[in-house]
Amino acid sequence: MLYVGIYGGLLFGIAGWYFGRRGAVKNNALDEVLAYIAAKSRSISWYFTIAAISVLLSLEVLGLSIGTIPSLGILLFVHLGSWGLISIILHARMTNDPEETGKGKLQLVQGIAVGVSFLILFAIISVLSGERRFLLAAIPPILLTVIIIMSVRRKHGGSGKRIG
16 A cells, blocks of 8 residues: 555556647647747756755755655655646747736746645655754745745836736
């Protein structure tokens, strides 16, 4: 019963990839833009994975060990989650109408999605390890996300562009 989630998730992932590609071929959606988005999001997701490895190593140095299997699960979650999230963000940005005034809303939603992803990641680490202190480790990345969102909104607000 332990391996149902591992192999079931892998099976559903492969099936989703296969049927998604098949649907994209039917809609003529496999083009250079999709190839660029896939390559760019895969590249950026490695930066998130490296950051997660650094956080996990730092936690180990601080004496907050969570084990091999949970660590690998977290790394897999970070890598695949950031890959998917960045793919969605790049797709939204590259297919967004430049005349549309809702660009600020899109950036706000993207920022909130990144902040919530950090919170979910640290909550998973907290539950798996039984240490509630891991939730405190989520504060700096979430604050950094909020600061970036505020600076981007201020930059657009000060340039005379209307956002949101």
